[in-house]
Each structure stands twice: as structure tokens, then as C-alpha cells.
Amino acid sequence: GQQLNQSPQSMFIQEGEDVSMNCTSSSIFNTWLWYKQDPGEGPVLLIALYKAGELTSNGRLTAQFGITRKDSFLNISASIPSDVGIYFCAGRFYGGSQGNLIFGKGTKLSVKP
């Protein structure tokens, strides 16, 4: 089946550092979504991207829909302790079943104060 490759798997950073993570696929996607999951909670949407080349910000978070439609990245600037959690990319590939989102395996972020 279709797969998303999300990297890195985990990151340990110092408070104040910038963070970058990305997702790639061999298939063309027409939607890219970025979620954050806190411990014991369900994923919560951070940013949604619907057009190739789209660059969208949400506070300290910035995400882009790759021009090739096969990748997306998420950047977090000036990290703070509450950024800790698991970040997931998700997407619907071109031609995929309606409503069927595919998720990456997640990037676990740890922030040292």
C-alpha cells in the first residue's frame, strides 16, 4: 500500500532551538496535514496544506506542501518545553479512497529546558 516516510523518528533538542521534520512519498499527494499528539490524547491538527507549493504558518510553526506533491516539511522555530510530543504527517494521495488519510510513523520531539 501507499506509505509515508517521516523523519527523523525522534529528536532531542535544547529549548530555543529550531526543529525541522519532513515526510516523503513515492506517490503524489493532494493533501498534507500535520498533527501533534500529546501523551494520552488524540492527535490535534496543526496545519493543513491543499496546494502544491503552499507555505503556511501557525505561530512558530511553518509547513510547506512540496512542489513535486510528494513531500512536505514542518518547521518549529524557537522551541519551548510544551512543544514536546509526537508529530505526525498525514496525507491523502491522488487517486486514494475518499476520506482515507495515511499517516507517517511520527517524530517524537523532546525539548530540554
Next chain:
Amino acid sequence: NAGVTQTPKFQVLKTGQSMTLQCAQDMNHEYMSWYRQDPGMGLRLIHYSVGAGITDQGEVPNGYNVSRSTTEDFPLRLLSAAPSQTSVYFCASNQGSGTEAFFGQGTRLTVV
């Protein structure tokens, strides 16, 4: 604002038992999905529905049944629980194809 509500939050089952995980949404979303989350595996789609009366299999459907008799509810049934079904289960709903999914808080299931 309830959003997506899952019950129960925690459950322990013995091997071979059956049970139903409940999911309800109050956003009038057409699409609903069930995912399981295992360490290092991300979220894997079990079953999904694009509307009342319509369901389809996802990536890991074996051992699970679903039905969608109403827009609001999408229960997940484990017919004969196995230890391999120990996982955290998330229900999600979204308005349309490829739109953002809203998740419930999850059900942590342990099968012993």
C-alpha cells in the same frame, strides 16, 4: 463542544472475548475512521466509512467489524479478542475527502 467522543477510555479483555468500542461525533461529518496506534507504527487505518450505510476496509481490518447505521455513530467490534489487538484505538471524523480529521481521545485496550 463535544467533537468526537470515544468510550470506554480504558479496557482490559481476556483472549477470546468480544466487545464494541463506541465512537460518536456531533459535527455532522460524513466520513469516519478507526485507527490503531502501536509504538513505532504510527496510526494505521482499520476501517472507514464515507457515509451512513457505507463502510470499507483499511490497512489492518482483520479481526474487526464496523457498521454505520447513522451519521453520528461508528462502532468498532472486536469479535474474538487476541493479544495482538492490544493497542490504542482512535476514532476520527472529517467533513469531506482529504479534509482534516478530528480525533477522539482514544481507547487503550489490553488483551490478556
